[in-house]
Amino acid sequence: MQLSINLDDCIGCGVCMQICPDIFGLDDNEGRAVIIDSGKTEDELELVKEAIDNCPIGCINE
Numbered sequence: 001m002q003l004s005i006n007l008d009d010c011i012g013c014g015v016c017m018q019i020c021p022d023i024f025g026l027d028d029n030e031g032r033a034v035i036i037d038s039g040k041t042e043d044e045l046e047l048v049k050e051a052i053d054n055c056p057i058g059c060i061n062e
């Protein structure tokens, strides 16, 4: 999976990191999400899909 975040659009709301904290983190300096790990297990990939579906801006891409 090629996971990416459109950082110009991210508002740092924290939804993605609440859903999968092992995959998404918060860049404290920028106030935006960062990708810690793109996810490998089935469970992680399911959580990534949930984060994509719940991002209010729709700025997570795979």
Ligand code: SF4
Binding pocket: 005, 009, 010, 011, 012, 013, 014, 015, 016, 017, 032, 033, 054, 055, 056, 057, 058, 059, 060
């Ligand atoms: S859910 Fe979307 S807008 Fe919110 S922090 Fe994550 S990537 Fe940014």
